Amino acid sequence: MADSVVQLRRGPSRSTWLRVRKARPQLILSRRPRRRLWTLRWSGRRRLRRRLLQAHAAGADWLEDSGQCSRAAAPRRPKAADPEPEPGPELGPEPEPAASTKGPQNLPSWSVRQLGPGRALMLLPAEQTFTFSGICRLTCLYGQVEVFGFLISQGQPAQDIFSTYTHAYLTINAVHYSVSEKREKEMRKEARILLRSHLNLEDRCWAMKNFSPLCSIVMLERVKNSTVNFLTSYPGLSYIFTQEISTFQINAEYFALKSVGIRKEKKKKSLNLSVSALSALEELVSVSSEEADGCPIVLVCGAQDVGKSTFNRYLINQLLNSISCVDYLECDLGQTEFTPPGCISLLNITEPVLGPPFTHQRTPQKMVYYGKPSCENNYENYIEIIKYVFSSYKRECPLIINTMGWVADEGLLLLIDLIRLLSPTHVIQLSSARSKQMANLTPDYVDDMDGLYTKSKSKVRNRGYELPEFADNLEFADEDKESSVLFTGHKLICVYSEFSPRKSSRNRESHNRIFRELAVLGYLSQLLPPVPKPLSPLHGLTPYQVPFNAVALRITHADVAPTHILYAVNASWVGLCKILDDVRGYTRGPILLAQTPICDCLGFAPLCLEFPLALTWPSPWTPFPRPSHLLLGLLHLWTDCSHTTLPP
Incomplete structure (x- = not known):
């Protein structure tokens, strides 16, 4: 037994060293690495041998003290298969390497350094x-x-970026910027001056050491806001932003990124736009920047999971690079972008969209609560709501229209009605190898097809569609109200999508339901105060109180007996809407509506009955009567804000 212990403590046998030299006879180790090789165990010897072979394959020497690879000073010996050039008078001296092969080319593609808790500095070459x-x-x-x-350029405000596994991962790209023919020395001086107010001396020295011409320097910080804290407080959603995956590349860069809250991913997992998509984006940005052509109206259509929402987000960000704002009309009830599901809304977007929908819930200019994630069996009300919301569009900036993914049978006819109703200047039709093929929605095809509520019209001068049945429902300029509405033809742009969704025909419904729930939670998070304050539960917020005689109730998704409506409404999520007409009811009870009116939705809330006094719901930290940050439900609560009273 003692002999076996001594045997384990002895160094490797001579055969081990011979195998290393036989595999790579070019490896020359000094006396110190050889002594270390004899004292290592089997796993350590295997790891050292692998590093030596990698260094030799890269044409570098292994530095034992620093644990890094460096270029060998002596040239590598030529292989036996490569013929050596014969000297001759026609061969001049060996040319020197180009300047581009020196310096920055030997640096990694990106460098990162931890600045402190939750902060890191990243250098991205061009x-x-x-x-x-x-x-x-x-x-x-x-x-x-x-x-x-x-x-994002220097001097602009910081942007919160959300790269979740539920959608395609985001990528930070270093782009060329104007240097006005500056020399490298001038660029270094300018960068050093800009970094002086953000970094200490040691970090600035590291940045200047790894700086290269046309290099971009960014600072990454950990995000702490109410939305992130609220979503991650749920046990099942703690991994929604970051997933703990075992990795073997644990180094200084790994810890620097982990302190910020991000992790490096493979480029193939990022968003991949096709050539046709990039061409369409370039054309739309060019048209929107030209004031002579007016404000374009872009309608994006296609089958389910073909990348419509992704295309819309990218288009919004591209347009915000050149213009100040973009209008967005949401016509998809199931997968809304800026509001809880079941709503048709018009929004004015002034800030970039750098994440999935549940991270950027916003207050719309006009919103109507439809009450269901699908318009099936109630198309007429769907069309009327879109006309009501679209009437608020002022045509002062480009408009992007998002449509449903239902493009078969009656869904296609409904899409034709929307094209005639909204009169877009450009129709972006997305398709992919996984989606079912549909006919190209050219102006001729739309002109010859009958929709659900519109009939095909003959062509008139300038390829227009005269639809007098919509003239009374749209609010245009005063000089246009007396004449019939003229819808001009559109330009069709077909885009082949290479977007790879995580959904399939089997799990599509479950994924869509989860996304709707995340949008509702993201909407609820705006009820909470900003971050330095601690996270508090929703039931701890101060509620608003409204008397019964100022409330009208309507259940949209089911038929409920009048004697059971209060039981159905209690402890439910409801939509808070404002009725324009003066509705008077009983002094001790709410008004029960027989039909669902089309009116503005102010927000959503969980409802609680305090019979027989009033209805209460948690209030946001914004003042009443603008409860625009409350939760979605299956029921409607129609309230006239002019008659509401607040508790003392």
Whole structure:
């Protein structure tokens, strides 16, 4: 037994060293690495041998003290298969390597350094990318980067970026920026001055050491806001932003990114736009920037899971690079972008969209609560609501229209009605190898087809559609109200999508339901106060109180007996809407509506009955009567805000 212990403590046998020299006879080790080789165990010897072979394959020497690879000073010996050139008078001296092969080319594609708890500094050479998962706040200190189509330059405010596994991972791209023919020395001086107010001396020295011409420097910080804290407080959603996956690349870069809350991902997992999509985006941005052509109206259509929402987000970010705002009309009831599901809304977007829908819930200009995630069996009400919301569009900036993914049978006829009703200037039709083929929605095809509520019209001058049945429902300029509405033809742009969704025909319904729930939770998170304050439960918020005689009730998704309506409404999520007409009811009870009116929705709330006094719901931290940050439900609560009273 003692002999076996001594045997284990002895160094490797001579055969081990011979196998190393036989595999790579070019490896020359000094006396210190050889002594270390004899004292290592089997796993350590195997790891050292692998590193030596990697260093030799890269043409570098292994530095034992620093644990890194460096270029060998002596040239590598030529292989036996390569013929050596014969000297001759026609051969001059060996040319020197080009200047582009020196310095920055030997650096990695990106470099990162931890600045402190929750902060990191990243250097991205020109045309280099960094794909990641997680959430972070990005500030461009020098240069210019692009994230999801939006350009972030030095001097601009920081942007919160959400790269979740539920959608395609986002990528930080270093783009070329104007240097006005500056020399490298001048660029270094300018970068050093800009970094002086953000970094200490040691971090600035590291940045200047790894700086290269046309390099972009960004600061990454950990995000702490009410939305992130509220979503991650649920046990089942703690991994929604970052997933703990075992990795073997644990180094200084790994810990720097982990302190921020992100993790490096493979580039193939990022968003991949096709050539046709990039061409369509370039054309739409060019048309929107030209004031002579007016404000374009872009309608995006296609089958389910073909990438319509992704295309819309990218288009919004691209347009915000050149213009100040973009209008957005949401016609998809199931997968809404900026509001809880079941709503048709019109929004004015002034900030970039750098995440999935549940991270950027916003207050719309006009919103109507439809009450269901699908318009099946109630198409007429769906069309009337769209006309009511579209009437608020002022035609002061480009409009993007998002449509449903139902493009078969009656869904296609409904889409034709929307094209005639909204009169878009451009129709973006997305298709992919996984989606079912549909006819190209050219102006001739739309002109010859009958919709659900519109009939085909003959062509008139300038290829227009005269639809007098819609003239009374649209609010245009005063000089146009007396004449019939003229809908001009559109330009069709077909886009082949290479977007790879995580959904399939089997799990599509479950994924859509989860996304709707996440949108509702993201909407609820706006009830909470901003972050330095601790996270508090929703039932701890101060509620609003409204008397019964100022309330009208309507259940939209089911038929309920009048004697049971209060039981059905109690402890339910409801939509808070404002009725324009003066409705008077009983002094001790609410009004029960027989039909669902089309009126503005102010927000959503969980409802509680305090019979026989009033209805109460938690209030946001914004003043009443603008409860625009409450929760979605299956019921409607129609209330006239002019008659509401608040508790003392």
